[in-house]
Amino acid sequence: MQDDTASSVEGGDETVVSPAHAEVVDASSDDADAWSGPHTEYNQYGLPTGHEYVRCRDCGVVVLAARQTNATHRTGCTYE
Ligand SMILES: [Zn+2]
Numbered sequence: 001m002q003d004d005t006a007s008s009v010e011g012g013d014e015t016v017v018s019p020a021h022a023e024v025v026d027a028s029s030d031d032a033d034a035w036s037g038p039h040t041e042y043n044q045y046g047l048p049t050g051h052e053y054v055r056c057r058d059c060g061v062v063v064l065a066a067r068q069t070n071a072t073h074r075t076g077c078t079y080e
Pocket of ligand 1: 056057058059060061073074077078079080
């Protein structure tokens with residue numbers, strides 16, 4: 001009889017909660033998260049060229065830092 005009460009309570013409810021936490025992380029990053037970097041650009045000798053670049057996290061296109069607002073993304077990129 002007491003066993004009936006116990007079986008009606010399922011312990012799997014917590015797994016439904018966890019996707020909500022992932023959404024909060026996405027919202028806080030917004031469009032700034034489209035670019036990784038800036039990275040220092042190196043020449044063929046492995047020396048810094050004095051330029052910095054950023055890379056789109058989705059399509060991987062590389063542009064000079066501060067030029068990313070005019071960047072042309074590849075077809076199908078989330079940030080196109
Ligand atoms: Zn892109």
